[in-house]
Amino acid sequence: MDENKVMEFLGQVVTDLGAAAAAGSIVIGNRLGLYSALAKGPATPEALAEYTGYDLRYLTEWLRGQAAGGYISYDAATREFSMTDEQAFCLADTAGPNVSSAFVGVLGYLRAEDRITESFKTGAGVGWHEHDHSVFVGTDAFYRPGYAAELVPNWIPALDGVAEKLSAGARIADVGCGLGTTSVLLAQAYPKSTIVGVDYHSESIGLARQQADDAGVGDRVNFEIATAQAFSGSDYDLVTTFDALHDMGDPVGAARRIRESLDSDGTWLLVEPITAENVEDTFNPVGRLYYSGSTFLCVPNALSQSGGYSLGAQAPESALRQVTTDAGFTRFRLAAQTAFNNVYEVRP
Secondary structure: OHHHHHHHHHHHHHHHHHHHHHHHHHHHHHOHHHHHHHHOOOOOOHHHHHHOOOOOOHHHHHHHHHHHOOOOEEEEEOOOEOOOOHHHHHHOOOOOOOOHHHHHHHHHHHOOHHHHHHHHHHHHOOOHHHHHHHHHHHHHHHHHHHHHHHHHHHHHOOOOOOOHHHHOEEEEEEEEOOHHHHHHHHHHHHOEEEEEEOOOOHHHHHHHHHHHHHOOOOEEEEEEEEOOEEEEEOOEEEEEOOHHHOOOOOOOHHHHHHHHHHHHHHHHHHEOOOOOOHHHOOHHHHHHHHHHHHHHHHHHHHOOOHHHHHHHHOOOHHHHHHHHHHOOOEEEEEEEEEEEEEEEEOOO
């Protein structure tokens, strides 16, 4: 055994363990608005405590830990903590990557560790609806900036003739809509179109309705509590699924229902996590993130449903193409790509 390699591996473990242990502090920073407060300008612990009204001793430890992790900066001469423009954009700007919200979702799904551990023994599923509330709001908050940046400016224009249809007025079904972020984005961008958001999770649908009302588009966005295999409506010009198909126990049934619901010239916008065809090519930081979420969320949810599938968050393009083919679709192409998503155009 090579002692240097042992120490090198232990260094990696310490880095990972420190990151895991810091997750709770990052969530605290998110929930208490500490990143937003610090983004306003440099501050000593005493100044931040006075500004926020939070306890000085807790804030001091939080600030030091965040600086040790490189999430904020520290000036030894002034004893002030601060955020660079880049740190503030990623952690404090809700229109930015909003990465602190990702930790809200991750910490939320880790609360199911005991149930997931038991599922390894039994093969039983754990439904999305059975998770902590933080999973729903954290996931939505983390994905929202990416959808806002890509959906209307890039993904819709990448589909053949779809942008023109939506501008003129079209019927859209957003299947697996969660908290309704994508439904609202479409309604805001295409005021002549109507949208139906569909999700089996009643709590998410309740939050989606509130979000649509708050955005002033509640008159053009309706929400339905239904599965992807049984949602209502027909003659849709566009059906969308965002990071949802791989979570389903019966993706073929969902794809078949989507095909039935489309107009003869309709389009299915299928957005899925980015991955590679060869499993070894997914062994990277992004793949690691998706496999972790898939172990706690995607695979357990699929196994909690009938259908016999558990694609997981790293299902390759060939597997997704096969699902659409089995459902009767004849056209499938990669229309766009981001650092985290593959965007497919699927047509009858």
